[in-house]
Amino acid sequence: MSEEPLSFEELVARKMLRINEVHNMEVGRTALLVVDMQRSFMDEDASLRVPQAWDILPSVKKMVDFCRASGIPVVFTEFVVQPELPNLRCDPFGPEHLMPEPGAPTGWGMPSGNSVIGMQGPENPDTIDELKPQPGELVVRGYTLDKFYGTPLDLALRAQDIRHLIFVGMMADLCLLATLFSAAMRDYRCVAIKDGITTIWPHILDAVFDIVERKIARVMTSDEAIAEISAQLEGLQVGV
Amino acid sequence: MSEEPLSFEELVARKMLRINEVHNMEVGRTALLVVDMQRSFMDEDASLRVPQAWDILPSVKKMVDFCRASGIPVVFTEFVVQPELPNLRCDPFGPEHLMPEPGAPTGWGMPSGNSVIGMQGPENPDTIDELKPQPGELVVRGYTLDKFYGTPLDLALRAQDIRHLIFVGMMADLCLLATLFSAAMRDYRCVAIKDGITTIWPHILDAVFDIVERKIARVMTSDEAIAEISAQLEGLQVGV
Amino acid sequence: MSEEPLSFEELVARKMLRINEVHNMEVGRTALLVVDMQRSFMDEDASLRVPQAWDILPSVKKMVDFCRASGIPVVFTEFVVQPELPNLRCDPFGPEHLMPEPGAPTGWGMPSGNSVIGMQGPENPDTIDELKPQPGELVVRGYTLDKFYGTPLDLALRAQDIRHLIFVGMMADLCLLATLFSAAMRDYRCVAIKDGITTIWPHILDAVFDIVERKIARVMTSDEAIAEISAQLEGLQVGV
Amino acid sequence: MSEEPLSFEELVARKMLRINEVHNMEVGRTALLVVDMQRSFMDEDASLRVPQAWDILPSVKKMVDFCRASGIPVVFTEFVVQPELPNLRCDPFGPEHLMPEPGAPTGWGMPSGNSVIGMQGPENPDTIDELKPQPGELVVRGYTLDKFYGTPLDLALRAQDIRHLIFVGMMADLCLLATLFSAAMRDYRCVAIKDGITTIWPHILDAVFDIVERKIARVMTSDEAIAEISAQLEGLQVGV
Numbered sequence: 001m002s003e004e005p006l007s008f009e010e011l012v013a014r015k016m017l018r019i020n021e022v023h024n025m026e027v028g029r030t031a032l033l034v035v036d037m038q039r040s041f042m043d044e045d046a047s048l049r050v051p052q053a054w055d056i057l058p059s060v061k062k063m064v065d066f067c068r069a070s071g072i073p074v075v076f077t078e079f080v081v082q083p084e085l086p087n088l089r090c091d092p093f094g095p096e097h098l099m100p101e102p103g104a105p106t107g108w109g110m111p112s113g114n115s116v117i118g119m120q121g122p123e124n125p126d127t128i129d130e131l132k133p134q135p136g137e138l139v140v141r142g143y144t145l146d147k148f149y150g151t152p153l154d155l156a157l158r159a160q161d162i163r164h165l166i167f168v169g170m171m172a173d174l175c176l177l178a179t180l181f182s183a184a185m186r187d188y189r190c191v192a193i194k195d196g197i198t199t200i201w202p203h204i205l206d207a208v209f210d211i212v213e214r215k216i217a218r219v220m221t222s223d224e225a226i227a228e229i230s231a232q233l234e235g236l237q238v239g240v
Numbered sequence: 241m242s243e244e245p246l247s248f249e250e251l252v253a254r255k256m257l258r259i260n261e262v263h264n265m266e267v268g269r270t271a272l273l274v275v276d277m278q279r280s281f282m283d284e285d286a287s288l289r290v291p292q293a294w295d296i297l298p299s300v301k302k303m304v305d306f307c308r309a310s311g312i313p314v315v316f317t318e319f320v321v322q323p324e325l326p327n328l329r330c331d332p333f334g335p336e337h338l339m340p341e342p343g344a345p346t347g348w349g350m351p352s353g354n355s356v357i358g359m360q361g362p363e364n365p366d367t368i369d370e371l372k373p374q375p376g377e378l379v380v381r382g383y384t385l386d387k388f389y390g391t392p393l394d395l396a397l398r399a400q401d402i403r404h405l406i407f408v409g410m411m412a413d414l415c416l417l418a419t420l421f422s423a424a425m426r427d428y429r430c431v432a433i434k435d436g437i438t439t440i441w442p443h444i445l446d447a448v449f450d451i452v453e454r455k456i457a458r459v460m461t462s463d464e465a466i467a468e469i470s471a472q473l474e475g476l477q478v479g480v
Numbered sequence: 481m482s483e484e485p486l487s488f489e490e491l492v493a494r495k496m497l498r499i500n501e502v503h504n505m506e507v508g509r510t511a512l513l514v515v516d517m518q519r520s521f522m523d524e525d526a527s528l529r530v531p532q533a534w535d536i537l538p539s540v541k542k543m544v545d546f547c548r549a550s551g552i553p554v555v556f557t558e559f560v561v562q563p564e565l566p567n568l569r570c571d572p573f574g575p576e577h578l579m580p581e582p583g584a585p586t587g588w589g590m591p592s593g594n595s596v597i598g599m600q601g602p603e604n605p606d607t608i609d610e611l612k613p614q615p616g617e618l619v620v621r622g623y624t625l626d627k628f629y630g631t632p633l634d635l636a637l638r639a640q641d642i643r644h645l646i647f648v649g650m651m652a653d654l655c656l657l658a659t660l661f662s663a664a665m666r667d668y669r670c671v672a673i674k675d676g677i678t679t680i681w682p683h684i685l686d687a688v689f690d691i692v693e694r695k696i697a698r699v700m701t702s703d704e705a706i707a708e709i710s711a712q713l714e715g716l717q718v719g720v
Numbered sequence: 721m722s723e724e725p726l727s728f729e730e731l732v733a734r735k736m737l738r739i740n741e742v743h744n745m746e747v748g749r750t751a752l753l754v755v756d757m758q759r760s761f762m763d764e765d766a767s768l769r770v771p772q773a774w775d776i777l778p779s780v781k782k783m784v785d786f787c788r789a790s791g792i793p794v795v796f797t798e799f800v801v802q803p804e805l806p807n808l809r810c811d812p813f814g815p816e817h818l819m820p821e822p823g824a825p826t827g828w829g830m831p832s833g834n835s836v837i838g839m840q841g842p843e844n845p846d847t848i849d850e851l852k853p854q855p856g857e858l859v860v861r862g863y864t865l866d867k868f869y870g871t872p873l874d875l876a877l878r879a880q881d882i883r884h885l886i887f888v889g890m891m892a893d894l895c896l897l898a899t900l901f902s903a904a905m906r907d908y909r910c911v912a913i914k915d916g917i918t919t920i921w922p923h924i925l926d927a928v929f930d931i932v933e934r935k936i937a938r939v940m941t942s943d944e945a946i947a948e949i950s951a952q953l954e955g956l957q958v959g960v
Contacts, residue, residue, distance in 0.1 A: 006349070084619075085639070089455075094455070095258070109246070109248070110251070139564075150633075155629070156564075186389075215333050377804065390875045392805060395863060395870045399806060572738040572742045589735060625904075625905065654931070657901075690921075691897075695814070
């Protein structure tokens, strides 16, 4: 009763310990979510190109390969646009998603058909070939930043009894953050892979991880996540 | 056809012009959302005290008073906790929301009953007296950061045919951001009041406005918002 | 004060009058929803064939043609299945939606690939040719009975500021009823077209209209709906 | 390969077997949902009185008592109204939910304050005393028929890892059916207790069970449900 009160650092450490405990991934109830690693945001000629996406590709691919090999479902999201479904994400917030007039210049800030379903070439919204979804892997196409809103993502996850979600992809401050918020609100235990998530501005990326780590998700490196799951898989194999 | 291509600055300016145009508030279809200006986050003795909330109170109150006087509905949100509804926002992410053992120390990082429904004193989740909801004003209590998730907020707004939402309150990076994302995904035209939104860390606040302004909402000062609506009200009165 | 109390019949009549008043369709904010008029439920050789669907086709087509001619958006829903998204609607409730083993018999109660995306022939989930969606018309594909759940239907409607929904299609007691419930909960003012909605069993169809009329939607014939909208269109043309 | 094809009856039996198998309740992941057994629908003087509710009360109470004794969470829903949240369920579909003018007659079809939060007397929306929620049991208040829409019900269930829902209450064709549809769409494995669900018209009650049994939920008696769970509890106790 006359215990010494814990210091601020000790309180933070205790909270982190508890976060890790609650989020410890259960094989069989964990899925990997690959957010918007798509041509229309990565192709050299795409109007909404995010060059940094190529920097995280090795970590993203490492996670995808590991999950495929370990029987952990991999789900891909893609941001898409359809002229039949006009909304604020296109006009006014994403002029690049509008269809260009024939002969008009295209590119950042201009109607370019970016991410329009059926568009061919650099504005095509398909996941890049390097991560190509395999037969049996679900691709969820969404019309807003939050890939839970207006999509069957939640249904797909709950129907498979998924409770833990590992996040990789982009952009950290837009689609990934909106989807991560939405997953956390639904009580999914979420892990954000630090070396597998990016955006264009380094200080914004730092801010996002800061926000997320305090109240939303566990933040880990890809190697840490793989180590945690591997240890559990080994445990399962030796009957622990 | 041989027009000079627009510069980057001109493209940004054109986009901002279009954002303002689409978001121009319609009196009669606009509501003010006051996010989590509650005792349990503002009381001097609250475990989750955000001192900066008092700095924005004058702007928040100015908006509330103006909207009340102008017939614009004011809706309040409150973050609440109920032991019958345990979730990740409490354990592990908000230990302060757990009920304290009798006699145990309380405060940041420790079980303190923060925002628990029915809790009296500084941990009480009611909106502060300075903004006290008036008869007829809706208070929406939510159990997660996103005040659309698991609440009747969307129903209340659509039943009143609201299309524009003005945001004030806190914390900029958590409840306010999650709710703003969620509103924008539902195609509400959103305005974030720069001097009426805050959080604890200045660089995080800057990052949030940066994220929001690019793809989510219009960012305005309270005076600018009031001027826009006033001009429209005057127009209505003179029959324009 | 000493007024005669209203009789039960008078109270019912007063309620019906008020329902009609509130639901009076606003041109410009009304859309037609064509529910699941798809090959896999209508083809002569489909495992889940609903022969009655052909009986309502003239009324459905009349509504579609009228709306197209009047500038009222037409939205189509389709029930679809994807092996990557297993759920209870397939196993155990819809064995016909599972993929058949090569050479195994198919048909009602047996795995037949019914409504699987990409399936060719009578089990194909596309809207029938007689109602073929035109360029610019939205088709919403859903994995459950309720075509709001896990789809961008709500986003598409609110982004176009739609407030009134006219329902035609099937099955009255399953997809149509679940979607109608869901629309009504979201405060859409709904009209069920009596001669444009069907299911297999007449007494179930009667029960559905009974349920709907009391608490969910206005029930009208296609001619009544067309007359109401036509009158309003004429009013608009003569400047009323 | 030259097997005799199954008869229609055999196909139905096979499907029912599979439905039972998939829905076999897991203790620890099952909750009981008591829908709208509230004073304002059951009190002798309530404007929206459903006399049949008293007929199912013994079965409902049997289920509640059994679940409480077995550690299965019991969740109550209540339909509520708030003048600050006007919507179509009140005007035009539920005039009884509107507040009466002082001195005006009240009752069916007339403004009576039915189910308004804070209303005292027979129009009070609290669960009846006979089923009074115990400390620790969640009560979910909703403003529409579907108690998932605009409420934290889904969050509460998923946060406790619930996968199976047992339904009792009323009205079979309105709140109970809308909530059951909504639960089934979310892939909850649902059981409808035949002797614990009612509505005013017997043929509508029959139609509802018919609809539900084909595509939505398992239909069982309270005794069958109790026997299934008891067998499983005994199995757990003897270490099976």
